[in-house]
Amino acid sequence: MIQICNHNYLLADAAHRQQELRPLLKNYHVLVVDEAHKLPEAARQMYxxxxxxxxxxxxxxxxxxxxxxxxxxxxxxxxxxxxxxxxxxxxxxxxxxxxxxxxxxxxxxxxxxxxxxxxxxxxxxxxxxxxxxxxxxxxxxxxxxxxxxxxxxxxxxxxxxxxxxxxxxxxREIPAQMERALWETGRPAILTSGTLVSGGSFARIRQMLGLESNIRTGSFEAVSPFNYKQNCLLYIPKDMPSPGNRRNVEVLAQRIEELVKAVHGHALVLFTSYRLMSEVHALLRGRLPFPLLEAWRNGQQIIRLFKSLPNAVLFAAGPCWEGIDFPGDMVSLLVIARLPFPVPDPLSEAEKMYYSSLHDYIQAVVLPDMQRKLRQGFGRAIRTETDTCVVAILDQRAQEGQRYHTAVLEALPECRITSSMEHIAQFIRERKAPEYFC
Known part of the structure; x- marks a missing residue:
């Protein structure tokens, strides 16, 4: 017999068992957790x-x-x-x-x-x-x-x-609570997700899941079936101003306009804040020869409209970084406006206290969390083995020679990199059928 439930229900069942209450699930011998990178957030809600x-x-x-x-x-x-x-x-x-x-x-x-x-x-x-x-x-x-x-x-x-x-x-003890609730029971568990690895390491997700102590674990990283070298072109320009520069929003809008026109629409632009999304959208309104849509919170209707249009441009933030499928030519250009670093808040400040220095905290927490989110966003580009897509990262910090260039490349599959708009136009001409341009 196989039982299927969501993460919250699994944790609620574990809490019942710890309190010797009636279990919510029937007794099971093996636990399989899909999308396991979401389990820590479910635990945060539960605890x-x-x-x-x-x-x-x-x-x-x-x-x-x-x-x-x-x-x-x-x-x-x-x-x-x-x-x-x-x-x-x-x-x-x-x-x-x-x-x-x-x-x-x-x-x-x-x-x-x-x-x-x-x-x-x-x-x-x-x-x-x-x-x-x-x-x-x-x-x-x-x-x-x-x-x-x-x-x-x-x-x-x-x-x-x-x-x-x-x-x-x-x-403050969520990892330890997860360890007691799920892993100390002795039941075998399989945790799967496309984003458990950050920068080639499972260390951050082990820490978040409470798997750092004496719990016996093994890990395996499967090779993607997608040919990213052939079907994906990564564009990282060399001339973007820093995110704090007052001209950044204007330059960002201009570069998005150039990219959208080079790829003939079919674009998803991911933002890390709704405020930045709104500012860029205001600058580009009326400047693109394609439908321009904005998906705000609970924007499912706008997402459905985007999927129904042949060459639209969708601005999105928040939940659109993961869990939404855009197969085929629907997204042939994925733009990541800013690197998705976690926003400082009371929870991150509390976690920072466990590290002896800011450098240690950035290396152990901030960078892996950014890399995981970046990989989730990148996953909106190639959804099938035949998809082809240009991915553009318009953040100065990702440029060659900048502080986070290596971390960005470590987070993504190996693919060709360019800083030339001409290479983008050529890539699209070579890989898209004639009807794509109609």
């Missing part, structure tokens, strides 16, 4: 706790429906007070994470919210379902982590696009 403004407002509505107007009013007051002391700094981007800093106004708001939630749990224990009462207690317990500034957790505030705050607490 974290949060309280959002919507969580509190949902309980206010529940209390109103139960004709408990006084209790609903009290909870609405503490929710508003808590939101008021967590206002987003104007300097932060949308959907940013900010380290939680305890201050007297926040302490008072947290204490009021904790008291209110615990009193509500006691008041409703008689007449409300047990799981709803438990949810109130869990929210109070989570807020106590912030009131106590608990050092066992990474505490931060997550803001959504409207600036609404969510208090998030992530356990």
């Amino acid at each position: 974290s706790r949060s309280v959002s403004q919507e969580d509190l407002r949902a309980f206010c509505r529940l209390l109103q429906r139960a004709h408990l107007s006084r209790e609903a009013g009290r909870l609405a007051e503490v929710q508003a007070a808590l939101s008021a002391v967590l206002v987003r700094d104007d300097r932060l981007e949308e959907e940013a994470r900010a380290a939680f800093v305890l201050a007297p106004p926040r302490t008072r708001a947290l204490e009021a919210a904790i008291t209110c939630l615990r009193q509500l749990a006691a008041r409703l224990a008689i007449c409300f379902p047990g799981w709803e009462v438990k949810q109130l207690k869990d929210m109070a317990d989570t807020l106590e982590l912030f009131r106590n500034n608990d050092s066992r957790w990474v505490l931060y505030v997550q803001y959504d696009r409207q600036g609404a705050p969510t208090l998030c607490a992530v356990n």
Whole structure:
């Protein structure tokens, strides 16, 4: 018998077994985890706790429906007070994470919210379902982590696009928890993914998965069936300004325009931030002889439209770096606007503390994470054995002689490299059928 589930369900089953609760899955003898590079993020979700403004407002509505107007009013007051002391700094981007800093106004708001939630749990224990009462207690317990500034957790505030705050607490021992939950059981496990290796090494993913101690492991890297030397041309220009240069956005837009025209559309342009994507899109609007689309968050409809058009150009960020299939001539030009270095946030700052120097942290964490994300983005280019594609990396730091040139090449399959726009046009003419250009 074969059982199939997602990563979160697997971890939830492991948690049940650790607590000697009824397992969610039937007993199994061998574990196979596909897309195993996503398992650490699933564990982060599983081993974290949060309280959002919507969580509190949902309980206010529940209390109103139960004709408990006084209790609903009290909870609405503490929710508003808590939101008021967590206002987003104007300097932060949308959907940013900010380290939680305890201050007297926040302490008072947290204490009021904790008291209110615990009193509500006691008041409703008689007449409300047990799981709803438990949810109130869990929210109070989570807020106590912030009131106590608990050092066992990474505490931060997550803001959504409207600036609404969510208090998030992530356990600092996630790799160790994964080790106890999944690997110490003694069951054989096979972990597979196209992006487990970073720079020719499994070291980073071993660390993230909790496989660094006495767990016996073996590794194998399969050779890709795709002929990248024949079917892929890597373009790294020699004259891009640095990402911090004020002319970078203008030059980036101009270079994307030249590439799109050389390849006759059929282009996917990946960005590391929606802000940069929006700036470049504004500069190129009306300048391309092909449909220009922008996929924002939850942009599935735009992606379907892109797939239906013969030679469109799609600007995308976020989830489009992986998990989306563009076979055939649909993407004959893949542009990576910036190297996908992880954005510093409270979680990365907490991890940095475990390394003796910034250099060690960059080599052990920052570079491997960038290489894995770069490889995921590169994977949008060649999806079948007959696909042909130009991949352009328009980041000065990837240029020959620059700091991360070698790291970029280590992350990607071996293919021909050029800095000439003429070579790109020739490559496309030689490998595309006449109908491609119609």
